[in-house]
Amino acid sequence: MLKINNLHASVEGKSILKGINLEVKPGEVHAIMGPNGSGKSTLASVVAGKEEYEVTKGNIFFENEDIEELAAEERAHKGVFLSFQYPVEIPGVSVTNFMKTAINATRKAKGLEDMPAKDMLKMIREKSELLEIDRKFLSRSLNEGFSGGEKKRNEIFQMAMLEPKLAILDETDSGLDIDALRIVANGVNKLKSKDNAVVVITHYQRLLDYIVPDFVHVLYNGRIVKSGGKELAHELEEKGYDWIKEEVNA
Amino acid sequence: MDLKEKLVSSFLAFENHVDIDGYIHDVRSDAIKVFEEKGFPSKKEEDWKYTSLNSVLKEDYSVFPKQENALDYKDVKKYFIHDIDTYKIIFIDGKYSSHLSQTTHDGIDVCLMSSALNKPKYQLIIENYFNKAATKDSLASLNTAFSNEGAYIHIPKNKVVEKPIQILHFSTGKESATMLQPRNLIVVDENSHVQIIERHQSLTNNPVLTNSVTEIFTNKRAIVDYYKIQNDNQHASLIDNTFIKQKRESLASVHTFAFGGKLIRNNLNFYQEGERLDSTLKGITIIGDKQHVDHNTLVHHIEPNCESHQDYKGIFSDSSTGVFNGKVLVNKEAQKTNAFQSNNNILLSDKASINTKPQLEIFADDVKCSHGCTIGQLDESAMFYMRSRGIPEKEAKALLMFAFSNNVLSSVKIPELKQRITKIIANKLGVNLGFDL
Numbered sequence: 001m002l003k004i005n006n007l008h009a010s011v012e013g014k015s016i017l018k019g020i021n022l023e024v025k026p027g028e029v030h031a032i033m034g035p036n037g038s039g040k041s042t043l044a045s046v047v048a049g050k051e052e053y054e055v056t057k058g059n060i061f062f063e064n065e066d067i068e069e070l071a072a073e074e075r076a077h078k079g080v081f082l083s084f085q086y087p088v089e090i091p092g093v094s095v096t097n098f099m100k101t102a103i104n105a106t107r108k109a110k111g112l113e114d115m116p117a118k119d120m121l122k123m124i125r126e127k128s129e130l131l132e133i134d135r136k137f138l139s140r141s142l143n144e145g146f147s148g149g150e151k152k153r154n155e156i157f158q159m160a161m162l163e164p165k166l167a168i169l170d171e172t173d174s175g176l177d178i179d180a181l182r183i184v185a186n187g188v189n190k191l192k193s194k195d196n197a198v199v200v201i202t203h204y205q206r207l208l209d210y211i212v213p214d215f216v217h218v219l220y221n222g223r224i225v226k227s228g229g230k231e232l233a234h235e236l237e238e239k240g241y242d243w244i245k246e247e248v249n250a
Numbered sequence: 251m252d253l254k255e256k257l258v259s260s261f262l263a264f265e266n267h268v269d270i271d272g273y274i275h276d277v278r279s280d281a282i283k284v285f286e287e288k289g290f291p292s293k294k295e296e297d298w299k300y301t302s303l304n305s306v307l308k309e310d311y312s313v314f315p316k317q318e319n320a321l322d323y324k325d326v327k328k329y330f331i332h333d334i335d336t337y338k339i340i341f342i343d344g345k346y347s348s349h350l351s352q353t354t355h356d357g358i359d360v361c362l363m364s365s366a367l368n369k370p371k372y373q374l375i376i377e378n379y380f381n382k383a384a385t386k387d388s389l390a391s392l393n394t395a396f397s398n399e400g401a402y403i404h405i406p407k408n409k410v411v412e413k414p415i416q417i418l419h420f421s422t423g424k425e426s427a428t429m430l431q432p433r434n435l436i437v438v439d440e441n442s443h444v445q446i447i448e449r450h451q452s453l454t455n456n457p458v459l460t461n462s463v464t465e466i467f468t469n470k471r472a473i474v475d476y477y478k479i480q481n482d483n484q485h486a487s488l489i490d491n492t493f494i495k496q497k498r499e500s501l502a503s504v505h506t507f508a509f510g511g512k513l514i515r516n517n518l519n520f521y522q523e524g525e526r527l528d529s530t531l532k533g534i535t536i537i538g539d540k541q542h543v544d545h546n547t548l549v550h551h552i553e554p555n556c557e558s559h560q561d562y563k564g565i566f567s568d569s570s571t572g573v574f575n576g577k578v579l580v581n582k583e584a585q586k587t588n589a590f591q592s593n594n595n596i597l598l599s600d601k602a603s604i605n606t607k608p609q610l611e612i613f614a615d616d617v618k619c620s621h622g623c624t625i626g627q628l629d630e631s632a633m634f635y636m637r638s639r640g641i642p643e644k645e646a647k648a649l650l651m652f653a654f655s656n657n658v659l660s661s662v663k664i665p666e667l668k669q670r671i672t673k674i675i676a677n678k679l680g681v682n683l684g685f686d687l
């Protein structure tokens with residue numbers, strides 16, 4: 001589904017990703033861990049198509065198509081979703097209207113008519129129940145005045161609405177208390193299928209107790225320096241990242 | 251002959267053309283003298299530093315209406331708020347159109363200035379209010395000199411006017427260039443409430459210059475909500491001079507939606523002549539090409555315990571230019587004044603510019619006054635956020651601009667008007683939102 005070959009990327013002339021190789025197949029859950037500043041969020045943004053990041057070398061293939069030249073919205077239309085570490089506030093645009101706009105834009109790109117209002121409402125109801133979101137919440141301005149937990153839950157709600165093939169969750173666990181974490185993880189697990197894939201980017205192992213990865217990768221200094229199964233996450237939780245750094249630097 | 255000379259020399263002919271009443275004749279004669287002495291403002295004047303009238307004064311305007319022109323409702327329906335019942339006072343090339351209008355004398359007077367100026371039954375109101383709020387600067391004086399037609403609205407006390415009133419000025423372009431001097435008088439007595447929508451619309455590419463004066467008197471505990479839609483074509487310019495006098499415990503608000511025209515200058519002046527009253531001045535400006543919009547506001551806090559709220563948003567693309575010059579004057583007696591002013595701008599192009607200048611002159615010592623202005627670009631992280639959800643760049647930009655102007659839009663109290671403004675904005679931004687904000 002996603003195949004990244006020798007990816008190098010820089011922002012404002014500063015090289016951040018220095019040769020990433022990663023393959024994600026349908027049905028898989030990958031975790032990308034690593035110390036601060038290792039390039040985790042950059043990797044997520046580059047895959048999602050943030051224009052400030054310049055790919056200087058290598059390729060990103062999504063379903064066998066090189067997506068490097070595609071705009072962020074075109075990647076979204078193909079089924080790439082990024083849950084933001086810091087969701088942006090959009091005052092004056094309700095969660096519901098935002099979702100309508102996003103879904104109908106995606107449908108339009110696929111040559112489909114707007115989703116009938118009745119179907120939209122039904123879908124909104126189902127997905128908001130899945131994430132235990134209060135209906136009143138949906139008429140509020142997007143992310144404006146939301147707590148950290150509400151913002152993250154809203155991100156996963158959007159993911160549920162958009163039904164992406166590949167979901168990248170960037171530090172979705174940060175700022176969540178244990179109840180919110182459980183709700184969010186539960187939502188992600190329910191959305192998982194053999195046809196879609198999830199990449200979880202996290203600093204801590206905590207979220208991985210709920211969303212169990214098939215593969216764990218350690219990103220350090222712009223490269224994946226170690227890959228393993230879910231036990232690698234436990235090892236990192238116990239021993240921290242210093243031993244990895246030592247191994248790499250040795 | 252330049253425009254000033256032409257206007258001055260046309261004055262006698264104009265006065266012969268309309269009925270001469272003793273009181274108004276004197277007012278007009280004094281006014282033309284003021285204009286003759288001062289002339290059109292130039293950039294040398296502090297208040298006109300960033301707006302030059304040169305480009306609009308060079309046309310050879312026909313300076314007062316010569317003939318009556320007619321329009322079919324179906325051709326101009328789109329300029330009306332037509333999905334609700336309203337009173338309508340409609341002018342075509344400066345002449346009243348009874349065909350398009352819907353006036354009333356049933357408990358309230360919603361009619362024309364020309365008849366109010368001539369009929370004895372309005373004489374008392376005219377003598378008490380006409381030209382009592384307008385200042386003696388050159389442009390207001392010019393309008394006063396040629397004042398003859400416009401909207402006359404008098405709401406006696408304890409009336410809540412259910413239907414909004416629309417004032418529309420059309421110009422047909424039958425003359426190669428037209429100058430219009432509409433004059434509106436609005437008097438709202440104790441405890442009454444009225445909503446008014448004003449629009450100027452040119453229907454051809456022939457140049458139009460409108461120098462409008464509106465005087466609004468908001469008496470004790472009255473409520474006036476006034477909405478200005480300025481969405482004209484690239485050949486029409488507007489100088490809007492609005493003067494509002496408020497008595498105690500009254501609420502007056504003016505929303506100015508400046509979306510188009512060659513040059514727009516809004517001189518909006520509030521005078522707070524009573525205690526515990528509230529003035530609201532809000533605006534959204536969205537322009538492009540080489541358009542120019544200048545908001546020049548004054549709030550004069552004369553009495554204690556009053557509030558004023560100013561919130562102006564501007565979005566400028568291409569080579570468009572904007573000016574916000576907001577003056578708040580707080581008299582020594584006006585203790586416990588709360589005066590807020592905010593002006594936020596987004597520049598979408600390197601060639602667009604905005605000059606924003608808050609001016610506070612405070613002579614009282616127990617007041618809360620704040621002002622803030624910002625100039626920025628669209629938030630890139632918000633753009634990426636929306637695009638990553640599949641919303642194309644153009645729509646994402648539009649949503650951000652709606653979000654940016656939301657504070658102003660959300661205080662529009664007529665839902666159909668709000669919808670219309672939303673549609674005009676969406677249209678300007680070239681998007682179809684598919685929902686109402």
